[in-house]
Amino acid sequence: SQQGEEDPQALSIQEGENATMNCSYKTSINNLQWYRQNSGRGLVHLILIRSNEREKHSGRLRVTLDTSKKSSSLLITASRAADTASYFCATDAGGSYIPTFGRGTSLIVHP
């Protein structure tokens, strides 16, 4: 069954603006991961946040995790046209070691 749900489904912004995507999940997790998929390519791992962490940074990426609300957010600061892609969250559904993905957020950054 589908574990994660990203929101919004689509996001269109101008270069330089920040982009925020959200992910909600249903069952307890060990960690949550975010991935990027460029058109016609495979998924690329961006960042992993463990269930005992609340925030994590990597370059222009900031991920938060709220286990009480079963939700996570991915913030991309100072977006660039090259950030145009689909972004997915993945969880392991209570330690199943099977990464389960949502439908993704399609981000378009206009130059």
Added chain:
Amino acid sequence: DTAVSQTPKYLVTQMGNDKSIKCEQNLGHDTMYWYKQDSKKFLKIMFSYNNKELIINETVPNRFSPKSPDKAHLNLHINSLELGDSAVYFCATGHPNYGYTFGSGTRLTVV
């Protein structure tokens, strides 16, 4: 040297045919996965193999048969292809504590 390589990248075939997709990883992980991504970008787990043994088979028709000759390879054979099998198929490997690496995908079109 590609970490997860899939072949072929594109596959166009007629209904009723049998085809195979190959996947090889050089990252040394024990677990490999096959995912199906539909036209709405939903990624659905199909199979998970751990060290050549099938761990999960998520309600996939038995026309799909994975084969793992060793832990670095996980091939997908599909019998009697149907129109609904058209999708992008991704191979992946990794570890839940560190993230997953995906192949670039095989776009299967059944005509």
